[in-house]
Amino acid sequence: MTKRGAFIVIEGLDRSGKSTQAATLLKRLQDAQSPAKLINFPDRTTAIGKMIDSYLRSESELDDRAVHLLFSANRWELAKSIEETLQSGETIICDRYAFSGIAFSASKIRPGTNSYPLLDYSWCRAPDVGLPAPDMTIFLDVTQEVARARGGYGEERYEKEGVQRRVRDVFERVAEEVEGSGGRWVLVNADESEEEVQKVVWDTVKEIIGGIEGPIEKLWD
Ligand code: 2DT
Ligand code: MG
Numbered sequence: 078m079t080k081r082g083a084f085i086v087i088e089g090l091d092r093s094g095k096s097t098q099a100a101t102l103l104k105r106l107q108d109a110q111s112p113a114k115l116i117n118f119p120d121r122t123t124a125i126g127k128m129i130d131s132y133l134r135s136e137s138e139l140d141d142r143a144v145h146l147l148f149s150a151n152r153w154e155l156a157k158s159i160e161e162t163l164q165s166g167e168t169i170i171c172d173r174y175a176f177s178g179i180a181f182s183a184s185k186i187r188p189g190t191n192s193y194p195l196l197d198y199s200w201c202r203a204p205d206v207g208l209p210a211p212d213m214t215i216f217l218d219v220t221q222e223v224a225r226a227r228g229g230y231g232e233e234r235y236e237k238e239g240v241q242r243r244v245r246d247v248f249e250r251v252a253e254e255v256e257g258s259g260g261r262w263v264l265v266n267a268d269e270s271e272e273e274v275q276k277v278v279w280d281t282v283k284e285i286i287g288g289i290e291g292p293i294e295k296l297w298d
Contacts (some may be wrong), residue, residue: 090217090241
């Protein structure tokens, strides 16, 4: 029976080492002769992605609901190519996915207050229902102290301590829901050194790099 590629999502807060770990994982897969490619969301290269990019850099303002739907649309415009890649036997490593979509939107606060959500959790989840579901999500869990020690955050819209703290709380709920719906969510301590995290990530994905037998599941279905 021919196997399809595995869909591996890497999630986490800013400064958790996601992009570095994703790149290392890609290299290790390729070194192991396992066909793989790396994608990331938001994909800032498409027309929708350019709107998102401009919003994140605070070069434009968008309604919170509108931008949430753009993030989701950015995944939908690539959904078919994700499926085709997986069916062709290639593994996909994906730097952020729909889980970031929920965590960043559902943690927004009402301007001038400390209370959230501004956007309801299930409203945030709805537009992503039916996307290709990851076979495994690796959550790189970094504490605020270590993120700070790594040089702190950048200049983009969400790169602030208060935002990151609230996002982390919503990610905990997302994790429970993924596990509750039969998905695999692997929490990795990302306070450890880059090499240590690499080792844990590699041990975690080893079992699925030979390919997956079943169909591609649908997210939140
Ligand atoms: P990067 O730093 O990884 O480029 O992300 N985000 C991301 C959302 O708000 N919703 C989404 O659906 C996704 C995928 C997280 C840029 C920022 O975009 C946020 C950080
Ligand atoms: Mg970032």
